[in-house]
Amino acid sequence: MALHGRDLVSIRDLSREEIVQILDSARRMIPLAEGSRTAPLLAGRIVAMAFFEPSTRTRLSFESAVQRLGGSCLTIADAGASSMRKGESLYDTIRMLSSYADAIVLRHPNEGAARLAARASERPVINAGDGAGQHPTQTLLDLATIRERFGTLAGLKVVLLGDLKYGRTVHSLAYALAEFGSELVLCSPESLRLPEEHRDELHHEGAKVTDEPDLARAVRDADVLYVTRIQKERFTDESEYRAVVGSYRIDAEVLAGAKPKLIVMHPLPRAGEIAPEVDSTPHAAYFRQAFLAVPVRMALLDAILGKRRGAR
């Protein structure tokens, strides 16, 4: 398919059709991700995991995806500190790596690192998070979770809750959902509002976006409640942090007024944003979301790197 050999730096690098293709393929990958079937789609392929910042979940799910498809990984788990770098530039490191592997998965603390890596590399680069910037595979698996439950990405009402300022997952998710024609409700404390430039951009795309700082009201007729972590470091004042965290906690009481089909999502790990009592309700979708990380990444790797099978 058209994704073969391409980089994935930002979710905007993908058209809507390409996103749908990946999500469809991800659905077919589920039995492979569960290990109940095997298919050597990446046999003989080597994928480098260049993690310049710790991120166990993302890395493990990528490694699992590669190995389930019969490929193998070159992992640099802590590339930033490793003796391999010795003060070497990212540019040089990536150039070197691209001669050892067929594709590079990059996690890096600096925004724009993946863009630079894509220029440096002769092989496709997949951005697995660059600083506060993009994390397109997270967006893909978020979309996969929503689509699995609702069968569509259009016409839904999605509440984005919590840290909409620094939370890197929400910006590209908001953009993608708007592209597919869902409505966004922004629910955050004043200090963590979605930045103006993202609002401008969403409006520019013709997105339907409203603010509803009151959680109970935001939840009332929502289809999806996407919860993000609120980080303590973002607050100068401990008591303000506590107040915010307290008013954005999801528990049975908050969900009492929700639609029966509402799903609660969270990129994990959670830190008290969602009470454990929610886990056993049909609303909880965050563990499914975590599982879908593997088939979605399998689908993406297959599209970018897999053996081409006839005309598709």
Place this chain on the structure above:
Amino acid sequence: MRELKITPIRNGTVIDHIASGLALEVLRILRVRQLDRDSTVSVAIRVRSGKLGWKDIVKVEDVELEPRTVNAIALIAPTATISIIRDYKVREKRAVDLPPRIVGVLRCPNLNCISNQAEPLESEFEVVGRRPTVLRCAFCDRRVADFLRHLA
């Protein structure tokens, strides 16, 4: 006759139609970007102008501006025109204009951007809006509007 507020120059560059008040910023760009210490520079501030009401003019002897310098001027003083003088005559005159990409002129305001780290790359911005000019970092997507503060 011409508005030669300042003595004619034999060879060099005239930056005319600078919105009044911006001449010193243009000088700053010239100094930052290009000018060697020996160039003679004359500046006229608040000159009557038909088009702009008031304008500033900067003339630099024996220097023809590099494209990047012109790009920097275009960011700060979009109304400026640049005339190349050779042997006392205007040989070339053009409005400054912004190419779709601005390379190496500005620093990204995002300190955490990869373009602000020790990497072998030049800063790069895409022009995403005109009038007013809005630029977006080609690496981290951050927008810049206050160009003066971010000249590289």
